Amino acid sequence: MFTRLDPNDAAIGAGTSFFSDEVQYNLIHLISESNDSLCLKTFDGKMIFAQTPGHNGWLWISREVAKVERKSMIEELAIHLKGVSLPGISSEPEITAMFAEVFSNRNGIPFYSDMTLEAYHCPKVIKPVNVTGKLQKATQQNVVVIAEYLAGFLNDALGTKVEPNTQLDKAKTMVDAGGLYHWMVDDQPVSMANISHRSPRHARINTVYTPDEHRKKGYASALVAELCCIIETEKLVPMLYADIKNPTSNKVYQNIGFLKKGKIAEIKFSTSS
Template sequence: MWQKFGVKDRVLRQNMFMADEVQYNLIHRICESERSICLKASNETMIFAQSEGHNAWLWISKELAADPKNKLVQELLEFLKGNELPGISGDQVIVEHFAEAYSKANGLQFVPYMIMESYVCSEVRKPAHVEGILHLATRQHLETVAEFLAGFSEAAYGVKVEPSSQIAAAESAIETGNFYLWLVGGHPVSMANIAHRSPRHARINAVYTPSAFRKKGYASAVVAELCSILIAEGLDPMLYADLKNPDANKVYQNIGFVESGQVADIKFK
């Protein structure tokens, strides 16, 4: 039996989910939106969460045996009849099993898109001798942030966009008061964003340094400083990193991030 739930539901505070919370941290953000579909099994061993137009996330407790797990997946597939999912994210074994069943039931194919590592940092190691300072982005940085977002789109997703198309996104990011730049001589050379705060963690994303400024420790420095801010707030910083980018993964590991579980991102077509 499936039940709808919200961000304050006890299922997000129970030990089974909290054991995997870093890996599935994005579920907190999804559940904050009233337009999201958030479902839990009545015994709280499975969560399905999807924000409109985006991949659904599927969590299943590691304590659940194979037979009841398969039964819940079949019940979920029945519940989702008529719903079109762009993709599914979560533990690779779990989401591949779901994707195979969902594709078969809906006459679709599924394609592995990305595998990410989830990381958490409880004790930050700041890089030494990195020139520059952390600076909160303001409207005076609007065009630079738009350029950086365009660069990030190409570097992270292989999607080329014009900086002018990112002005609105840059405005929104700056207005949150959580978007930071690393400045050297007053000039922005790297960026990172505090994307979301959940009860026990805060997620960092949009880490990017233009190619002309790489290999100088700027990304390490800006992320490390954000970690210090968050740890001072009593939150553990976390983030997701594409495993196809070994340089980024190394940066995070060097400043204290610890691997906390992989997430497979699968698309349906």
């Protein structure tokens, strides 16, 4: 029933069933590019599973598949994943719930809801006006500040408290990757955002963070809008995911032209006794 999903596979190309859901499931493109990932598709291309080791699996099922058939396909997938370490699953809410129930019952593992994300794309950016400052690509000179911002981002996004010095290596890696930018005011960084990945038709923005003392001044809006303009020059469409529990960030994105393209519910499987 299953075969390997390759990078730029025909099953996730333009004109396929997947194409209409591509923004919502954009991370599948990134996962498929990893050499150590587990990426599967059904022979008819109506179901795709993609997982990087140690992370949630992403599961897409075509809207053309009836609910009863979806359940049968999920049961087949759960059997196929026997012995695979699966921390959790990410998909649209109905599929997530269906898979969680099947996988939990088959393996005797409880599960819990983690978060729900809203997927957005920006067909046409709306630049905010009268925002002080300018865009600047991050450099290694900013690594200490970036590490502080990454620690703040983890605390805001996941409730995970870490010391900034634990983020120095990640900060250096992000700078070297070339997608990290700051909004600068008086030659000082006041906000950060990252163009993290480019798929065939989209570029994904993540790690958008502004420290408390610089918020509500339009810096993040201006920064993300400028990144959208960069992406547009590459003939790609900007996209991102936002936690639905953060109304402020969702409003910021909508105000600069981002449109909703579907929810992704994330659950975790608990291995604790």
